Amino acid sequence: MTKHDMSWVEIGQLTDIPKQGSRVVRTPRGDLAVFRSIDDEVFALWDRCPHKGGPLSQGIVHGRNVTCPLHNWVINLEDGTVQGPDEGCARGVAVRLEGGRILIDGAALAGNAA
C-alpha cells in the first residue's frame, strides 16, 4: 500500500452516536462502522468481521473493543486485531474528533475496494 495524503471529511457529531455504541457510514467501498467508546473516543473499522463478515457496527462496544454479533469474536477498535484465542484483523480508517465533530480520512474511501 502506498501512503496517500489525508483529506478530512466531516461525517457527523459525536453525540449522533450513543456512548458504547456505533453507527454506519455508507461509502463507495462498503459500510464503515464508526464507534464511540465510554470515554468518548471514536474509532472507524470496515463493517466486516474478519471471521465471517459479521456487521461489527451491530456488536456490543466495551472498553476499546467490540464483540461481533454473529459469533462473539472480540475485535480491538484501535487496530482491528482480534483478541483472545481467535486470529485475524479488521481494517480501519483514520478518524479524529474536532470539537464535537467527527472527521474521517476521505481519501481512504476512494481508491481500490477493500
Add this chain to the structure above:
Amino acid sequence: MTSPAKQKLVIVGNGMAPGRMLEHLLEAAPERFEITIFNAEPRVNYDRIMLSPVLSGEKAYEDIVIHDDAWYEGHGIRLLKGARVTGIDRSAKTVTAADGTVAAYDKLVVATGSGPIVIPVPGHKLPGVVAYRDLDDVEAMLAAAGKGGHAVVIGGGLLGLEAAAGLKMRGMEVTVLHLMGHLMERQLDPAAGYLLERSMEARGIRIITRANTHAIVGESHVEAVRLDDDTEIPADLVVMAVGIRPAAELAREAGIEAGRGVLVDDAMLTSDPDILAIGECVEHRGICYGLVAPLYEMAKVAAKTLIGEEAAYGGSVTATKLKVTGVDLYSAGDFAEAEGREEIVLRDAAAGVYKRLVLESNRIIGVVLYGETADGPWFFDLLKKGTDVTELRDTLIFGQAYQGGAQLDPMAAVAALPDDAEICGCNGISKGTIVKAIREKGLTALAEVRAHTKASASCGTCTGLVEQLMQLTLGDAYSKSAVEPVCGCTDLGHDDVRRLIVAKELKSIPALMQELEWRSSGGCAKCRPALNYYLLATWPEEYRDDGQSRFVNERVHANIQKNGLYSVVPRMWGGLTNPTELRAIADVADKFAIPMVKMTGGQRVDLVGVKKEDLPAIWADLSKVGLVSGHAYGKALRTVKTCVGSTWCRFGTQDAMGLGIKLEKSLWGSWTPAKVKLAVSGCPRNCSESTCKDVGIICVDSGYEIHYAGAAGLDIKGTEVLCHAKTEEETVEIVAALIQLYREQGRYLERIYKWAKRVGEESIKEAVVDDLDKRRALVERFAISQKHAQDDPWAARARGADAHEFAPLYDFAKLEAAE
C-alpha cells in the same frame, strides 16, 4: 423407629456446636442413639456467624441453613423447635421444656451457647432496643432499617461493627459507641484500631470512643441514647453488642458444677458422667470461647466420648477476622505489651497497611494484620507451632512469599505452606486434608470441596486460599468458572450481584460497576446484558433500560441473520391468525421485497431476510392491523402454542386456545433471564407438546395440570408437574407467580429447567403453589413490572424511537448520486 437397643440422647440447644457434633456422631455410629433436640429458637440449625451478611443483604437466610428439616427427618432425629428446656432432673434422668414436654435421656448434651450481655441502664427494656445473637434479632433490625432513621450500636467489638456495617448498608444513619479508647481492643492494638476507625468512618459510620452510655431515652419507643457527659444521640434503633455470657444457668441449677461456664474436662464431660457440655456455654481449663473453631474441636471430641472412644480436647488458640466487606483485618494470639516481649511493625500509610508481630523468646505470640491479611494463616501457623523465627527475623514481617527470595506470588505462598498449615480456621481444616480430598475424590468445584471437607463452608473468608489450593492441585483442570463469576470483569457470581443490587440499592450500570469494583471500564459483552436485565428486573419502575448493553437482537427488536439481514416475527396469540393479519403480512412481504415467508416451529409466521433500515416502516404497516412484536429475538416470552382443544377436537376437555391466549396476554413483553416458551394442550394426547416446554398446561376433565421445567433444545427433558389448578384464572395466576419467581432468581441465560434444578423444585412449589401469601406477592410484583413492559416496542420504533439505530450516520453514495 424406636428400637430397644438404642440409647436415648437428648441435646439442649441446637446451635453450631451440637450441629457439628451430630455430623461426627452420625458418621461414626448412625444407629447408636435415638436423638431428641430441644431448641429455644423456632428453627433448624443455621450458620450463626453468617448473620452479618444476612443483615447487610449479601446473603439470604436460606443460604446459611446448615441442616434443613429434611436432614433431621432423614436421620430420624426429633427436633423440637421453639422448645426451651427449663429443668434437668438428674436423678430421674429427664429434661422438661417450658411447654411441658418431658424427655428421658441416657446421655445428655448441654449446648446452650451464650447470651448477649445487656447493660441494665435506664431504658434498656424499651421497644427498639435489640441484642445481636440470632435471626430474630436480625429480623428486628431489618424491620427497623426498613423505616430508615438512626441506629446506635453500643459496643465496638466484632459483633457491634458487623451490625453497624450491615445497618449502614441497609440505609440507616449509624453511630457506634465504644467504651474503650479504640475499637476491638481485645483483638487489636491502638494503631490498627485507629485504621479500622478511619475505614468505618469512610463508609459513613460515626464512631465515638470512650463513650459511656448513661441511659436510653424514650417514652414508648427508643428516641435517643444519653452518654455520661449528657450528649444525646438520636436513635430509632439501639443495638447492644457489648459482649456475651455463657448460658450456664440451666446446668448450674441442676447441680452441675459451673464457674463462668459449665465446667468440663478434656473429654467434654461435666461433673455428671452422663452429661456432656460443648460450645460457648462451657468453661474448659478456665477459658470460655466465643468463636467457632474451638467449638468444632469440642464437637469432635464429644462425639467420640459419646460412642465410648477416647478423645481429649486440649484447648485452642484462636484467630479473628472481621466480616465487613472491604475491610481486611486479622488478629491472633496475645499482643499486649509486656516485659521481655519484642515487636516488629510494618506501616504503609499510603496503602493503608499495618502489620504487627509480637515475639517472645524468638517465637511469635501475637499477630495483627490490617489492610493485607494474606499472610495471616502463615503467621498463625508459626505461632501455633511455636517455631523459632530467629533465622527469618529480618524479613519475617514481609510475609511468607518473601522468605527464601521467592516471588511475591500468592500461588507460590500457598504452594510453600506445609501440609498441616491451617487453611480454614472455623473448621480447623489443614492444607493436607483439602489437597487429599481434591485428589482422592476428584473434586473440581468449590462447592464440592466445601461439601467434602467443610473448608470455607462457615464464614467463607478463606475461600480465596481454598481456590488457590484447587488451582495448585488441579492445574489447568481447575477453571475458576467452577465458582462462576459473572465474567472476567469481577469475581462476584450472578447471585452475589443480584443480592448486592438490592442491598446497596444499585440502580444503574455505572453505579453498580463503581460500587462492586468492576475491573474493566464499562464492563464487557458478557456482563452488561446480564446486569441490564438484573437492574430492570429489580427496579421495574425506576431503572432506565440501557440499549447499548443489549445484544443487537433486543436492541433493534428483530433477529440478526448470518448475512446481517433481519427476521421479523409478529405475535400470533396462541397460534391464531386471521385473513386481515395474513393480508397485511403478504402486503409487507411484497412492498419490501422480503425474499422468504416461513412458518416457524412456534406456530407463527416469519418474514426472513429484511434490511435493517426497512424495519420501522414494516412495523408501521404491521401495527395498522394490530400485529405486535413476537419477541422471537428476546430473552422474553416467545410463543404460547395451543391445540384446537374443546372448541373443535372430539377429545378436548377445555378451551386450550382460549387459555393459551389468556396466558400470552398476561406474560407478553416481560423480560426474563432466558427465553420462555409455553404450550397448552386440550387433553393428555398433548398435541401442542406441552411436556417439553418451559411451562406447559395439560387440560383434563377436572381442570388444568400445570407442568414446567421441560426442555427440547440443546437438552431434552420432560416437564415436572407443578400442581393442578381448578380454573383458568387460577392457572394464569400460578403461571405469573412462577415466571416472576424465575425472573427474581434465575441467572442470566439460565432456562427455567436449569433454574429449577439449581434452587430445587420444593422451594418453587412452596412459593408458587402452597404459600398463598407468597404467590399473591409474586403476582403483584409481576403486575407492577408488566405495567412498564407491555408496550409494543415495534409500534414505538415505527413512531420514531431509537431512530439512530435504523439510519446510517452519513451516506457517501447518496452524496455522489446527487453530484
